[in-house]
Structures are given as structure tokens and as C-alpha cells.
Amino acid sequence: MESPIQGNQVRGHLDTMILSILDREESHGFDIVKRLEQAGEGSLKLKEGTIYPVLYRIEDAGLVKAKWEKNDSGRKGPRRKIYSLTSKGRKKLEAGRTEWTQFVNIVGAIVGGAA
Amino acid sequence: MNKSLMIAVERIVRPIVAPRDRKQRMREELYAHIDSIYIEEFEKSGDEAAACDAATTRLGDPEVVRADLQVTIPYWKQTFIRWDQMFARRPKEPRLRFSFRVSFMAWAFTAAGYLGAFALGFLMTQEISLLEIIPLIIYMPIVFGWNFFVIAMCAQPFLEPQGVLEKKRGVVLAGILFGLSAAATELLLLNPFTWDQPPFMFFLLPIIAFIAGWGMFVLVVSLFRIEKRQTIPWETLELAD
Numbered sequence: 180m181e182s183p184i185q186g187n188q189v190r191g192h193l194d195t196m197i198l199s200i201l202d203r204e205e206s207h208g209f210d211i212v213k214r215l216e217q218a219g220e221g222s223l224k225l226k227e228g229t230i231y232p233v234l235y236r237i238e239d240a241g242l243v244k245a246k247w248e249k250n251d252s253g254r255k256g257p258r259r260k261i262y263s264l265t266s267k268g269r270k271k272l273e274a275g276r277t278e279w280t281q282f283v284n285i286v287g288a289i290v291g292g293a294a
Numbered sequence: 295m296n297k298s299l300m301i302a303v304e305r306i307v308r309p310i311v312a313p314r315d316r317k318q319r320m321r322e323e324l325y326a327h328i329d330s331i332y333i334e335e336f337e338k339s340g341d342e343a344a345a346c347d348a349a350t351t352r353l354g355d356p357e358v359v360r361a362d363l364q365v366t367i368p369y370w371k372q373t374f375i376r377w378d379q380m381f382a383r384r385p386k387e388p389r390l391r392f393s394f395r396v397s398f399m400a401w402a403f404t405a406a407g408y409l410g411a412f413a414l415g416f417l418m419t420q421e422i423s424l425l426e427i428i429p430l431i432i433y434m435p436i437v438f439g440w441n442f443f444v445i446a447m448c449a450q451p452f453l454e455p456q457g458v459l460e461k462k463r464g465v466v467l468a469g470i471l472f473g474l475s476a477a478a479t480e481l482l483l484l485n486p487f488t489w490d491q492p493p494f495m496f497f498l499l500p501i502i503a504f505i506a507g508w509g510m511f512v513l514v515v516s517l518f519r520i521e522k523r524q525t526i527p528w529e530t531l532e533l534a535d
Contacts, residue, residue: 208323209330226354227331228306231323232362239366257295257326260319 193233194242195275198268201243205263208234234262242268297531299328302350304531306360311375312367320363321528328353381515390446397441400508404437440505444512468513475506 200206200214211234212227237243245260264272303324307317328349335345335352353359364372380399383392478499 207326209327212327226358227327227352228324228354228359229362231320231327232359232366235363235366257322257329259326260323 192275192279193230194237195272195279197230197233197237198242198264198272198275201262201264202269202272205261207248207259207261209259211262237268238262240267241265242271295325296329296332296346298346299325299332299349300528301531301533302328302346302353302356304528305533306353306356306363308529308533310360310364310367311372312364313371313375316367318528324353393442393446396445397438400441401434401438405434408434436501437504437508440508444509464513464517468510468517471506471510471513475503475510478503478506 196215197211200211200218203214206214208230209227212225212230215225215230216223234243234245238245242265243262244265245262248259248261250258303321306324307320310317310320312320331349331352332345335348336342339345339348381396383389387395482499482503
């Protein structure tokens with residue numbers, strides 16, 4: 180089995196990864212971590228508390244907006260913030276995807292031995 | 295709420311220098327998260343203690359999460375919070391010591407303000423009148439004494455509210471004090487200082503103006519502090535190490 184990717188290995192890309200998750204559906208922190216790990220097919224292991232600094236940073240930058248979960252959801256337990264993407268966040272996500280493609284093309288070519 | 299989980303969250307959040315509302319939000323979000331992990335882990339193991347340990351581990355190293363959260367607070371806000379904390383009562387600080395410390399700081403800042411104004415006046419006019427310094431000499435001990443009295447008397451009900459003063463009453467009282475201070479100041483401005491003034495003008499009006507103004511300030515600050523009540527269950531948690 181492949182060795183899992185730890186959170187600190189994807190730190191620089193966590194913003195874009197979270198934006199990408201939120202592009203599909205609005206979510207709270209725990210759900211975002213679950214969906215990131217599911218997308219990583221078990222190979223991505225995050226220290227879960229580390230996504231909140233990222234969420235606060237991208238919220239302050241206007242890339243996402245957050246609202247407290249409504250009580251009528253029928254869920255018992257502490258209240259949670261629900262994050263959703265803003266139009267600025269969508270643009271940033273597009274830019275992030277382009278940067279990522281360039282990164283993979285360039286670094287992949289070097290590391291893969293094609294250069 | 296699960297106290298062990300609250301402690302795990304509070305270990306991360308308490309040392310962060312951030313506005314109270316942001317810290318409270320961090321607490322609530324992190325608690326909601328760790329609670330979800332705990333439920334998941336408990337369903338797997340059926341062991342409360344093991345689920346709690348697993349939840350704490352999955353949340354991450356408290357120092358790393360704390361450092362990352364701290365970075366999200368702009369530097370200017372951190373500076374403001376540190377300044378504000380100078381005037382807050384420290385954990386387990388005796389009331390008299392707290393009153394003395396804050397009174398001294400208020401006295402020092404007020405004296406520095408007066409002296410700065412005098413220095414500016416001297417630079418602009420190249421002369422300084424003894425008449426301008428006398429009120430400073432008279433009022434400075436009063437400033438200190440009054441601050442000490444007000445803070446010592448008000449610290450307990452305001453900083454650890456026990457239903458002694460309701461917020462609405464505090465607002466009304468602050469308004470009355472503001473009116474009193476403004477009226478006394480207005481009277482003073484209409485009657486510039488001279489030696490032949492009656493004692494009422496010389497002593498009473500400045501004292502009323504100052505006492506009422508300072509009392510209002512203390513009340514307003516205290517009203518903000520009452521807002522802290524919702525954070526008390528978190529802030530009083532013992533984080534034994």
C-alpha cells in the first residue's frame with residue numbers, strides 16, 4: 180500500500196483543495212476534512228484542526244463566506260459554521276487549478292525524468 | 295458538553311492573542327469538530343477514554359494548530375488586544391492589587407497626557423504659567439485616588455458579574471454620569487480659571503467633571519466586559535499539565 184500523504188506535504192495547496200471541495204457543495208469543517216480524505220482515497224491524512232486556520236484565512240480574504248448552521252437541521256450537538264464559496268473564491272479556484280496544472284507539468288517532467 | 299474535549303480545545307485557543315469573539319468562534323468550531331471525531335471514534339471502539347484520546351490526536355498538535363490560528367489574526371489586532379489585556383484583571387490577581395495597578399496606569403497615562411499638552415503649549419508660546427500647573431498638581435492625586443476607589447469598588451460586580459448590576463441599569467448610569475461630566479466641563483469652560491473664584495469653581499466642578507467622566511469610562515468598559523460572560527465556562531477550565 181502507498182504511504183499516506185501527510186497534511187504538511189500539501190500545506191501550500193490546502194487553500195485550493197478546500198476551495199475545490201466547497202465548489203461542489205457548502206460544508207462545515209468536519210465534513211470538509213472527510214471529503215478531502217475521501218477524495219484522497221485513504222492516502223491523505225490531515226491533522227484535522229489545521230484546516231481551521233486555512234478556512235479563517237480564506238474567509239478573511241473573501242474567498243469563502245461562513246454562517247452558523249441553523250437549528251432546524253434536526254441535529255443535536257454544538258453548532259457549526261457552514262462554509263460556501265464566493266464568486267471571488269471561484270475565480271481564485273480557477274487560477275489555482277491553472278497554477279497546479281503548470282506545477283505538475285513542470286515539476287512532473289523534471290522529477291519524472293523526462294527533462 | 296464533554297469536559298475532556300473542552301480542555302483539549304481550550305489548550306489550543308486560550309494562549310491565542312485574538313479578539314474575544316474570534317476566540318469564542320474558534321472554541322465553538324473546534325469543539326464541534328472534536329465532538330464529531332469523538333462520536334465517530336466511540337462508535338468504532340465503544341471506549342470513552344480511547345475515543346477521547348483518538349479525537350485529541352486527530353485534531354492535531356495543539357502548538358501547531360495554535361500557531362497557525364495565531365497567524366490568522368492581523369498584527370494590529372494583536373497589538374490592540376495586548377494593550378487591552380494590560381487593563382484586564384489577571385487570573386487570580388487580588389482585587390486591591392488589580393485596582394492599584396490599573397489606577398497607577400491610568401494616572402501615568404493621564405499625567406503623561408497633561409505633561410505632553412504643557413510641553414506643546416510651551417513650545418508654541420515659549421512660556422508656561424504656574425496657574426496651569428497648579429491644577430495638575432492638585433488633580434493628580436485625586437485622579438489616582440478616585441481610580442483606585444472606583445475600580446476597587448466596581449471590580450467584583452463588573453468583572454465577575456453576580457447579578458449585582460444589570461446591563462440596562464449600567465447603560466442608564468453611564469448616561470447620567472456622562473451628562474454630569476459634560477455639564478461640569480461646560481461650566482468650567484465658560485468660567486476660565488482665576489484665583490478669585492469661589493471654592494465651588496476651583497475644586498468642585500473639576501472634581502465632578504473628572505469623577506463623572508471617569509466613572510462613565512469605567513462603566514462603559516465594564517459593560518463590554520459583562521459581554522465576556524459567555525466565555526467564562528471556557529476560560530475557567532483548569533488546564534492541568
